[in-house]
Amino acid sequence: MSHTLPSGSLSGKTALVTGSSRGIGADTVRYLAEAGANVVINFRNKAPRAERLATQLRELGGQVLVVGADLTDPTSVQAMFSEVERAFGSLDVLVLNASGGMEAGMAEDYALQLNRDAQVAVLETALPLLGSGSRVVFVTSHQAHFIRTTPTMAEYEPVARSKRAGEDALRERIPVLAERGIEFVVVSGDMIEGTITATLLERANPGAISARRESAGRLYNVSEFAAEIALAAIEPIPADHTRLVGDISSFAGE
Numbered sequence: 001m002s003h004t005l006p007s008g009s010l011s012g013k014t015a016l017v018t019g020s021s022r023g024i025g026a027d028t029v030r031y032l033a034e035a036g037a038n039v040v041i042n043f044r045n046k047a048p049r050a051e052r053l054a055t056q057l058r059e060l061g062g063q064v065l066v067v068g069a070d071l072t073d074p075t076s077v078q079a080m081f082s083e084v085e086r087a088f089g090s091l092d093v094l095v096l097n098a099s100g101g102m103e104a105g106m107a108e109d110y111a112l113q114l115n116r117d118a119q120v121a122v123l124e125t126a127l128p129l130l131g132s133g134s135r136v137v138f139v140t141s142h143q144a145h146f147i148r149t150t151p152t153m154a155e156y157e158p159v160a161r162s163k164r165a166g167e168d169a170l171r172e173r174i175p176v177l178a179e180r181g182i183e184f185v186v187v188s189g190d191m192i193e194g195t196i197t198a199t200l201l202e203r204a205n206p207g208a209i210s211a212r213r214e215s216a217g218r219l220y221n222v223s224e225f226a227a228e229i230a231l232a233a234i235e236p237i238p239a240d241h242t243r244l245v246g247d248i249s250s251f252a253g254e
Contacts, residue, residue, distance in 0.1 A: 004031050004227040009234055011036035014088040018042045018071060018122065019098025021050035024139070024192065027226030028095060030057060032233065037093065038063040040084055044070055044098075063087070071098055071118040072110075077125050084129060091129040093233045095137045096122060096170075101159035111162035119166040123173065132181025137232050138170050142244070142251050145188040149252035174241065187232045190246035192225045220246050 010032060020029040021043035030053070033039045039057060043050040047068055054064040065087045069080040084091060096119050101111025123136060130136070143152040144163035152160050167186055177184050191209060202209050213219045220228075228245045235243075 004230055005035035005234060007034075008036045010093070013092040014038045014040070014084070014090065015093035015095065015233065016040035016042060016084060016091055016126075017095040017097050019044070020095075021046040021053060024222050024226050024229070025095075025097040026053055027223050028097060028229045029053070031227055031230035032093065032095075033057040033060050033062050033064070035230070035234075036062060038065075038088055040065045040067060040087075040091075042071075042080065042098070043068050071122055072113050074121055074125070077118075077122055081125050081129060089129075090131055090134075091126060092131075092134045093137070094123070094126050094130065094134070095139065095229060095233070097139045097229070099139070099159075099163060101162055111159050112165060115159065115162040116166035116169055120169050120173075123170060127180070127182075130180070130182050133183075134181075135183040135185065135233055135237075136170075136177065137229060138167060138184070138186045139229055140164075140167055140186060140188045141192075142188050142190050142246070142248060145186070145242070145244075146248075146251040146253075150250070171241070183237050185232050185237050185241050185243055187229050187243045187245060189220060189225045189228065190248075191219055192222060215247075215250055218247075 015032040015037040017025050017029040017032070017039070019025040020041045029039050029041055039062065041050045041054055041064065050066045054066045057064045065083065067080045067083050069076045071077060100114050119138065140163050141160070143156055144160040145167065147160040147164045170184070174184050225245060232243050
């Protein structure tokens with residue numbers, strides 16, 4: 001992977017990416033570390049994978065903290081940020097990347113718990129560490145961001161609605177964040193090749209991903225989308241706090 005952020009652009013800064021032991025989160029945290037940031041890798045149950053990534057990132061010269069946390073458990077979230085405070089004192093970039101809801105065997109309201117309630121709880125718990133000039137990045141999909149105006153696949157709709165509920169709940173906090181000098185941006189992407197969500201959707205609805213690829217012309221892969229999320233940590237915030245990545249021609253505006 002190449003550097004996407006100017007070298008040294010995040011030197012002296014600390015960034016935490018939720019759900020960053022694999023996939024989009026792992027690539028995002030790698031880009032931030034390459035730009036000079038001290039990084040926090042958060043995982044739920046993939047400790048060996050998180051530790052392997054940390055070993056690679058420490059070779060870049062920055063500090064790397066690995067913290068396991070169940071984001072739906074407030075005690076676990078508080079413990080995570082206590083570790084961040086002990087290690088770094090403050091936080092400059094918080095990327096709310098972790099999401100889910102298509103996993104088998106979860107409670108009926110799990111998608112809302114994780115994609116709305118946990119996102120808000122993570123932000124609220126992080127607030128004491130976020131100072132003026134810090135930035136919060138919420139990662140979502142076009143299928144969720146535009147769910148009110150553009151239907152999505154039936155298999156994905158509960159997750160899409162829960163992620164849009166999370167986005168709305170976070171947006172309600174923009175005035176409070178602005179008072180503290182904390183910036184907020186949503187990064188929304190089309191379906192991403194190679195993600196767990198895409199795999200689960202394809203299993204539930206064979207041909208869904210190829211149909212979306214054909215409609216859009218191309219789909220971003222994990223590394224390409226992660227690069228866009230990392231850029232959102234330093235680029236100017238759009239007026240509507242939304243950074244749209246990939247084709248949006250199939251989606252009706254909000």
